[in-house]
Amino acid sequence: MYQTNYHRASSVADAVKLQKKADDGKFVSGGMTLIQTMKQRLAAPSDLIDLRHIKELKGVKVSGKSVTIGAATTHAEVASDAKLAKACPAICHLAAHIGDPHVRNMGTIGGSVANNDPAADYPAAMLALDATIVTNKREIAAAKFFTGLFETALKDDEIVTAVTFTVPDKCGYSKFPNPASRYAMTGVFVAKRKDGVKAAVTGAGDDGVFRSKEVEAALSKKFDASALDGVKVSAKNLMTDIHATAEYRANLIVVMAKRAVAAANG
Amino acid sequence: MSEVSMVVNGRRVSGTVEDRTLLVHFLRENQGLTGTHVGCDTSQCGACVVHMDGKAVKSCSMLAAQASGSEIVTIEGLANGADLHPVQAAFKEHHGLQCGFCTPGMIMAAVDMINRHPGGLDEKTVRAELEGNICRCTGYHNIVKAILAASQTMAKGKGKTKKAA
Numbered sequence: 001m002y003q004t005n006y007h008r009a010s011s012v013a014d015a016v017k018l019q020k021k022a023d024d025g026k027f028v029s030g031g032m033t034l035i036q037t038m039k040q041r042l043a044a045p046s047d048l049i050d051l052r053h054i055k056e057l058k059g060v061k062v063s064g065k066s067v068t069i070g071a072a073t074t075h076a077e078v079a080s081d082a083k084l085a086k087a088c089p090a091i092c093h094l095a096a097h098i099g100d101p102h103v104r105n106m107g108t109i110g111g112s113v114a115n116n117d118p119a120a121d122y123p124a125a126m127l128a129l130d131a132t133i134v135t136n137k138r139e140i141a142a143a144k145f146f147t148g149l150f151e152t153a154l155k156d157d158e159i160v161t162a163v164t165f166t167v168p169d170k171c172g173y174s175k176f177p178n179p180a181s182r183y184a185m186t187g188v189f190v191a192k193r194k195d196g197v198k199a200a201v202t203g204a205g206d207d208g209v210f211r212s213k214e215v216e217a218a219l220s221k222k223f224d225a226s227a228l229d230g231v232k233v234s235a236k237n238l239m240t241d242i243h244a245t246a247e248y249r250a251n252l253i254v255v256m257a258k259r260a261v262a263a264a265n266g
Numbered sequence: 267m268s269e270v271s272m273v274v275n276g277r278r279v280s281g282t283v284e285d286r287t288l289l290v291h292f293l294r295e296n297q298g299l300t301g302t303h304v305g306c307d308t309s310q311c312g313a314c315v316v317h318m319d320g321k322a323v324k325s326c327s328m329l330a331a332q333a334s335g336s337e338i339v340t341i342e343g344l345a346n347g348a349d350l351h352p353v354q355a356a357f358k359e360h361h362g363l364q365c366g367f368c369t370p371g372m373i374m375a376a377v378d379m380i381n382r383h384p385g386g387l388d389e390k391t392v393r394a395e396l397e398g399n400i401c402r403c404t405g406y407h408n409i410v411k412a413i414l415a416a417s418q419t420m421a422k423g424k425g426k427t428k429k430a431a
């Protein structure tokens with residue numbers, strides 16, 4: 001790792017101030033991606049501004065159908081939140097299957113969405129749930145927030161403070177974890193509301209998380225795994241790498257969508 | 267440079283380290299606590315697992331400065347003098363190791379796992395919970411046996427304490 005300067009922010013305002021003073025300052029939350037990337041010398045921020053100790057960024061609030069998750073809430077905290085498990089078990093299930101127990105004790109939802117790893121789980125949930133990403137400056141719809149591989153609408157001095165969403169009628173998530181890294185080789189989050197079905201795919205797109213028109217069209221007719229029998233997803237714009245071809249991932253999207261719907265229907 | 271201070275195995279320690287110093291290197295090199303191992307460089311193997319404020323974390327994946335102000339327990343902090351912690355005793359009894367390199371992380375992960383499952387563990391849960399710890403010798407069988415046995419011993423121990431109290 002190259003040299004860096006560590007700062008611990010006491011509040012969001014303090015974090016912004018520290019970032020402005022730095023040459024090339026980066027915010028760090030759990031650090032489960034950033035610290036690794038720095039160890040590999042693929043990132044070398046002059047300054048690290050630690051958001052993990054900011055109280056106002058922590059916690060889960062459930063009020064009827066409205067859910068707000070503070071950005072510095074860890075995956076372990078989301079996974080084990082009793083109120084959330086009652087209101088929207090799919091999001092707890094998703095959080096419980098990120099990385100491993102030790103990673104889940106550090107990694108946060110804010111860090112995950114801000115990093116927008118093309119194989120991360122949360123971006124799929126945010127997109128399918130029509131979530132709003134709340135920052136210190138504005139509120140951004142998930143559909144406008146995730147803009148490409150590791151790219152988001154965030155400005156350099158902008159901090160994700162929370163994510164909010166309205167619990168849908170039904171939702172579910174299923175992923176095929178890479179046998180070695182356990183990152184999603186393809187993961188699908190489906191959410192059903194009165195006005196239709198949204199199905200977002202992670203781990204498969206050439207340009208990060210996206211919604212599958214084919215899956216949504218089939219599930220809008222009937223929200224059941226059987227509705228996906230024979231459905232073909234185009235391999236265009238899907239990723240080919242050492243783990244799988246685009247065609248393989250296209251097939252996985254349908255298989256994972258079936259499992260996600262089955263989970264949603266409980 | 268950063269001034270870091272934390273409680274390690276019940277003892278308050280402090281030091282001046284480069285900001286980029288990883289927690290695992292602070293523990294091993296500044297504190298001489300070499301029981302915590304560095305196995306991989308990619309946050310996958312879990313040999314470096316310690317407890318921070320009661321939760322299992324990978325000490326190779328955070329800076330010492332990030333951990334400043336916290337309470338850390340390493341493998342050296344588990345035994346009570348010559349009396350092994352029930353999880354250590356179970357690993358010995360069930361031969362839950364061969365080369366032993368992954369063992370400190372396995373044991374710290376196991377203690378955390380048992381604490382989080384006060385109702386007890388089954389084999390499937392133990393195997394799933396070992397996601398973040400890699401062993402290249404045992405094939406995991408005896409590690410799983412050891413953790414299941416330790417979980418039962420610790421549950422019984424708690425029962426006894428309650429009766430005694």
